[in-house]
């Protein structure tokens with residue numbers, strides 16, 4: 030029996046994803062654990078691993094196909110000893126991926142594609158073979174394509190009955206038109222409209238600007254997701270904002286002590302270097318424990334009251350931002366939080382975070398202090414109930430016991446979902462946070 | 475007056491096949507022929523020579539009957555007139571077959587010599603030269619002299635023997651293939667000038683029929699277009715059969731005596747020698763029939779005696795096409811046919827692919843036979859390709875041994891990088907019937923993998939085709 034490779038659901042809410050590229054070619058041997066393909070989801074690139082052994086008999090959905098519904102047939106593995114050609118041919122007998130998307134729809138309710146999803150995955154290169162159609166190519170063409178990492182599905186065959194022959198592959202190599210690394214996601218129809226507000230049409234907006242006076246950059250899937258989710262947040266979440274100033278001097282000197290005490294390896298590299306932001310994460314996590322009624326998520330049916338403090342941290346990356354979540358942050362030491370954050374940030378920049386690393390959480394931290402921002406209000410990232418916007422720590426003149434004094438002060442603003450957290454409760458949470466920041470030893474015990 | 479969609483000048487394999495394909499495509503078609511339906515191929519080329527060679531082959535086996543445990547009481551002899559008569563009979567039968575096929579496909583046959591007046595118009599007159607004899611009767615129901623109109627004119631006038639100055643064939647002592655094919659009796663001794671396919675086939679035929687044969691070739695290799703290794707093997711066999719071969723040597727002068735010729739030969743170092751023989755066959759190639767068809771007036775572009783065409787038969791003059799020998803090498807019947815089909819499909823608007831001349835096989839039907847397709851090893855290396863070469867000798871093949879044909883070789887050349895089959899070259903029994911396997915493989919763009927994967931029937935000579943591929947990849951079994 031050939032083994033069908035279906036578009037994986039990388040998270041319970043995932044409906045469709047982009048097939049970024051295949052890492053195996055047709056005819057390649059695969060064993061369990063091998064990375065078969067990369068799937069681009071809302072915010073990350075995910076690897077699809079083989080769970081079976083055999084030969085990748087057929088790539089049904091080619092590189093760079095956007096909006097592939099979850100559970101759509103994307104490829105076929107011929108198991109050990111099985112005829113690769115027959116396995117591939119069997120896969121090809123389904124006319125289009127839409128038909129084979131959910132092989133047993135009644136048994137796989139999660140797989141239903143929303144009605145807004147395109148009926149069939151759009152073919153990146155319209156002239157070339159549509160996904161799911163059997164690919165006819167000469168053995169030599171296949172070999173050349175394989176050796177040059179050219180995607181046959183993007184090549185229009187000029188041989189008998191449209192068969193792809195040597196000259197077609199050579200032309201593609203020469204023209205660079207079909208190399209596997211060039212997905213044309215931009216050509217995919219933009220699905221963003223699904224939940225976007227009825228604003229001005231693109232055409233209307235364009236009319237404000239002289240043609241040629243701007244460059245047009247197609248949205249990638251991260252940009253589309255940010256747009257969709259923040260519009261959704263601002264439209265559905267009644268935000269209100271609470272600002273406090275926190276004195277940082279005690280925290281800064283404790284931070285210095287902690288970092289100075291960090292053990293060093295033989296190259297002199299310290300085991301950790303805790304940042305102010307790590308304290309902020311830890312403080313927020315502890316505050317949520319101290320004010321458990323604020324550690325919640327709003328649903329229409331009920332309030333979800335969380336046991337742990339899963340704190341998202343907004344990380345700016347080229348082309349957008351992503352919010353990896355420090356799980357059970359209240360249980361973690363500062364050095365652990367610090368190291369986790371470094372790992373998250375690095376992998377976020379490489380767009381290598383897994384969905385379970387950036388989804389969920391009950392609150393978040395967004396810090397623009399490093400840019401000298403004094404104070405701002407962040408947009409809540411559902412399903413969170415709050416988000417803490419952190420400004421720069423700076424020396425300010427304060428009044429203490431009736432006299433002016435210089436202190437290092439950081440303003441923070443808590444954005445709050447009024448459906449879940451009322452004003453007083455919000456105030457309680459941010460006060461608890463202020464106490465911890467100003468008395469940081471409390472975070473060490 | 476009817477205007478034809480397609481009018482073809484010349485009814486050789488190029489012309490008549492094109493006419494039939496044209497008719498199949500629903501085009502109103504006419505073909506003009508001045509001499510012999512079926513052209514050189516059926517009447518003076520491929521077919522009658524193969525008939526002669528068959529007589530020689532059977533004679534050869536009869537002489538070696540005892541090798542197979544057979545006994546022929548008395549001496550096996552031959553009757554030259556009967557051998558020639560059989561050959562003519564074969565040609566006549568096929569010539570009639572062409573007439574039938576043209577009629578069946580409702581192609582108008584116009585008898586006479588055609589000249590193109592201008593694109594779209596052809597005048598047919600009485601032939602300016604007498605027909606080569608014997609000539610079959612003019613088929614019934616043909617149209618005659620006159621002016622004909624056609625939207626598309628395809629020139630398929632073929633080729634004729636090349637003549638070297640000072641060694642002009644006279645039809646008596648100095649022969650071309652025309653005379654060599656219908657000798658009144660077989661000469662006792664013969665010099666063949668040129669060792670291409672035509673020369674070698676005649677050399678092989680006459681040698682088998684007991685004639686003293688010397689082949690004189692100006693190039694250092696017999697069968698100059700073939701792979702050097704194969705040609706060297708063939709040469710050994712020719713010499714073993716008693717053919718004298720002088721390479722890097724040219725005939726510089728021919729002195730005619732009453733019933734013999736004395737040739738002055740000169741080798742590449744300038745050393746001269748003399749050689750006398752009953753007859754000399756001039757087989758130094760063919761030249762296109764480009765004269766007296768109005769090409770100069772039309773301004774049709776030519777190169778080295780042939781009409782210049784693009785890959786689908788178009789000349790530089792709109793509405794005028796050329797195919798077959800007259801359109802340049804390789805001058806082979808199957809090339810002519812295929813070129814014609816592509817041309818008329820292009821006229822019909824079917825967008826055929828231009829012919830890939832790299833995949834045209836070539837066969838020589840001497841003993842032993844030679845067959846090849848694609849690049850020779852030298853040519854492949856010249857192109858800077860890294861190659862994998864496979865060889866398999868007939869002696870390792872069961873069927874070859876059973877046939878009593880243990881001499882020969884199948885050689886395959888692959889592109890080391892991609893596994894593309896670049897060339898295949900064979901010498902030995904029946905290889906002309908085997909080469910098509912590699913031709914199909916090449917056209918399907920198989921790599922070594924598919925050839926290795928294919929199952930070849932046992933016991934056949936074709937197993938050597940498999941083994942040769944295996945050898946190229948270090949997996950040969952029977953050697």
Ligand SMILES: Cc1cc2nc3c(=O)[nH]c(=O)nc-3n(C[C@H](O)[C@H](O)[C@H](O)COP(=O)(O)OP(=O)(O)OC[C@H]3O[C@@H](n4cnc5c(N)ncnc54)[C@H](O)[C@@H]3O)c2cc1C
Nearest residue numbers: 484486488513514515519520588631632798799805806807
């Ligand atoms: C001895 C010999 C052996 C050969 N053996 C082989 C072989 O084994 N395999 C192989 O593939 N090839 C072989 N060939 C080559 C093969 O015969 C030619 O390649 C083939 O005949 C070319 O076909 P064609 O249609 O282009 O021209 P041709 O066959 O030459 O036909 C041209 C025709 O046009 C006619 N014609 C010319 N001018 C006019 C005009 N103005 N008006 C009307 N009619 C005209 C001629 O009378 C002739 O009938 C051999 C050739 C020779 C001589």
